[in-house]
Amino acid sequence: MSRKVIIAGNWKMNKTAAEGKALVEELKKLVADVPVAKADIVVCPPFTTIAAVAEAIKGSNIRLGAQNIHWAANGAFTGEIAADMLKELGVEYVIIGHSERRQYFGETDATVNQRVKAALAAGFTPIVCVGEMLEEREGGRTEKVLFTQLEGGLAGLTKEDMGKVVVAYEPVWAIGTGKTATPELAEETHNYIRQTLNDMFGKEIGEGVRIQYGGSMKADNAKELVAQRNIDGGLIGGAALKADSFSALVHNAIAE
Ligand code: 13P
Numbered sequence: 001m002s003r004k005v006i007i008a009g010n011w012k013m014n015k016t017a018a019e020g021k022a023l024v025e026e027l028k029k030l031v032a033d034v035p036v037a038k039a040d041i042v043v044c045p046p047f048t049t050i051a052a053v054a055e056a057i058k059g060s061n062i063r064l065g066a067q068n069i070h071w072a073a074n075g076a077f078t079g080e081i082a083a084d085m086l087k088e089l090g091v092e093y094v095i096i097g098h099s100e101r102r103q104y105f106g107e108t109d110a111t112v113n114q115r116v117k118a119a120l121a122a123g124f125t126p127i128v129c130v131g132e133m134l135e136e137r138e139g140g141r142t143e144k145v146l147f148t149q150l151e152g153g154l155a156g157l158t159k160e161d162m163g164k165v166v167v168a169y170e171p172v173w174a175i176g177t178g179k180t181a182t183p184e185l186a187e188e189t190h191n192y193i194r195q196t197l198n199d200m201f202g203k204e205i206g207e208g209v210r211i212q213y214g215g216s217m218k219a220d221n222a223k224e225l226v227a228q229r230n231i232d233g234g235l236i237g238g239a240a241l242k243a244d245s246f247s248a249l250v251h252n253a254i255a256e
Contacts, residue, residue: 007040034251043057043062054091083121086122087124093166096119097115099131100175127167128166129170134173137171150200151200154200162201167211176237176238186228186231187231190231194206210233212233214236223252
């Protein structure tokens, strides 16, 4: 089954509105030649930068994502963001359960699950992040950790729901460290995730789910990673913060 490549830039807590606008003004020219049929290109700015970016990317092939979503429609949830607020700005994708939220902000598989359901109900494409810590990898617990995250984060989803979900595999030890998983190791883990999704939702659904790799992905390793059978794109941190490095990564990822 062929799955369309999806490259998403997770800007994390970087770029003011003015900086974000400048980045995408440059980026949209650099990626204008990438056919929509070949790849989904997504940028996920901080909340306060989304509106300016939305305006700047109008009519381009760049799509908009957010970095979190709350499960309630509104209410007393200081510091959180609701579906309608993102919808109004033209957001289509939402990153959920990034390891930084799990590590520093108490995100659990249960809250990930609530956020995923809210995102789906509002018509967003959730990008659900999973990944093991270094000590879990070294202790031989990677598969168990991933299984628990997938089972918990995707609990109660129907096959139809799952058809709209993107999974991002981000080994925590590779994020921002310059230590990318080798293509072989990443593929082995992506294959495990694929088999788990096949078991949970059936092969017709599991084989269609796009699984991104994240963790020190750059222009020079993107091609080899995306060439793997079960790697369908990337979730990019550092290399997404400059138009030229992100554009080069996108082009290499889809190069024949
Ligand atoms: P880096 O690309 O900076 O390693 O970050 C990966 C990541 O966490 C994307 O969500």
